[in-house]
Amino acid sequence: MARFSASERFVRVLEVVAGYLRSGVVEWPPEVEEGLAREALEMLGCRVPPRPGRYALEELGLYDDISPPPLRVFESTEELLWRNWPTPLVKLRSLSRGGVGVWAKLEFYNPFSMSVKDRIGWSMVREYLARNPGARVILYEATSTNTGLALAAMAAIRGLKARLYLPSTVQKASDVLLAAMGAEVCRRPGSITVELIDEVDEEARRAGAVHLNQFENDANFKVHLRYTAKELDLQVRSAGLRLRGIVGGLGTSGHMSAISLYFKSRYGDSVRIYGVQPAPGTAIPGIRRIETGMKWVHLVRFDGVLDVSPEEAIEHVLRVARSEGILIGLSAGAVTAAFERLLERGELEAGDYVVVYPDQGFKYVEQLSSYLQRPAGE
Numbered sequence: 524m525a526r527f528s529a530s531e532r533f534v535r536v537l538e539v540v541a542g543y544l545r546s547g548v549v550e551w552p553p554e555v556e557e558g559l560a561r562e563a564l565e566m567l568g569c570r571v572p573p574r575p576g577r578y579a580l581e582e583l584g585l586y587d588d589i590s591p592p593p594l595r596v597f598e599s600t601e602e603l604l605w606r607n608w609p610t611p612l613v614k615l616r617s618l619s620r621g622g623v624g625v626w627a628k629l630e631f632y633n634p635f636s637m638s639v640k641d642r643i644g645w646s647m648v649r650e651y652l653a654r655n656p657g658a659r660v661i662l663y664e665a666t667s668t669n670t671g672l673a674l675a676a677m678a679a680i681r682g683l684k685a686r687l688y689l690p691s692t693v694q695k696a697s698d699v700l701l702a703a704m705g706a707e708v709c710r711r712p713g714s715i716t717v718e719l720i721d722e723v724d725e726e727a728r729r730a731g732a733v734h735l736n737q738f739e740n741d742a743n744f745k746v747h748l749r750y751t752a753k754e755l756d757l758q759v760r761s762a763g764l765r766l767r768g769i770v771g772g773l774g775t776s777g778h779m780s781a782i783s784l785y786f787k788s789r790y791g792d793s794v795r796i797y798g799v800q801p802a803p804g805t806a807i808p809g810i811r812r813i814e815t816g817m818k819w820v821h822l823v824r825f826d827g828v829l830d831v832s833p834e835e836a837i838e839h840v841l842r843v844a845r846s847e848g849i850l851i852g853l854s855a856g857a858v859t860a861a862f863e864r865l866l867e868r869g870e871l872e873a874g875d876y877v878v879v880y881p882d883q884g885f886k887y888v889e890q891l892s893s894y895l896q897r898p899a900g901e
């Protein structure tokens with residue numbers, strides 16, 4: 524199984540980030556090496572203090588990144604992605620009960636892949652092009668669809684090309700969607716994306732192409748820290764919620780690890796963080812088991828990781844569709860199933876909870892159709 528390890532420097536920067544979030548203030552000049560402090564501030568989207576002193580994170584612009592234009596007019600499709608953040612946070616009234624409020628963060632409000640993966644496609648390509656200005660390259664990536672769509676979109680916008688490797692188990696519709704977006708699609712035997720990494724690495728190297736590698740690229744974790752986690756914090760504060768927990772799926776572990784680092788550092792154990800993975804021996808598109816190898820999950824704290832079967836995931840997709848009118852994706856169904864289990868077990872105290880919904884159900888017509896057509900009683 525794949526093993527990922529973080530560089531020592533990255534881990535040290537995260538410690539500084541955690542310290543800033545915990546105290547809410549930045550002392551300048553810093554007690555740690557100045558380069559580390561600057562990187563930590565950059566990761567949080569904060570300015571470097573103009574002169575020595577003690578500054579609240581807000582004074583250094585912690586929340587300034589999040590400023591969508593009120594009338595939703597954008598200068599480009601790329602701007603439509605990042606300037607439109609935050610993605611909505613909506614109360615699910617049918618799941619809220621007994622003093623527990625359930626709020627879904629709808630990542631399918633991202634425009635390219637209609638998923639959380641637009642964030643990392645944007646961030647990985649932007650960071651690459653910042654380091655290699657004017658590069659005319661082909662982006663190679665192993666994907667279960669969403670990262671592929673996000674990279675295909677970024678390639679289209681920035682004048683690049685994308686060649687995407689999909690495991691054979693991914694729904695057939697993905698080939699059409701990715702090809703329509705202008706990407707080259709390669710199917711490979713395998714059930715999970717991470718199994719293809721070495722091959723993609725090798726082929727990219729031989730072709731002189733670029734493998735951004737969502738599984739190891741810290742631009743993944745960083746975009747979720749600077750935007751996904753921070754915008755959720757701002758939303759929760761502005762809505763006056765009593766946040767008690769956040770539940771989300773684990774694929775690369777990027778979004779939930781960044782959310783964990785942010786909320787655990789800022790609010791301690793008053794906010795519980797739960798990850799969701801497929802039950803042993805099963806597959807749910809977009810998420811996978813921790814033991815298949817993840818980078819960031821090991822650098823942060825989770826209060827629990829729940830196993831969910833594909834049947835439970837689909838049942839909860841249907842439940843949410845039929846009570847709330849939104850067709851969520853299968854991993855979002857898994858997140859809902861995990862949340863319901865925690866609630867039924869009596870593990871959740873009264874307060875507000877966030878479930879992160881990575882994408883919507885329109886890509887999963889094949890899985891939904893097999894489920895809906897199965898003989899009664901199965």
Ligand code: PLP
Pocket residue numbers: 638639640667669670772773774775776777778779808809810852854855881882
């Ligand atoms: N759900 C879906 C549908 C996804 O595409 C992904 C990522 O591939 C995830 C969940 C997991 O997100 P992450 O890679 O940030 O752990």
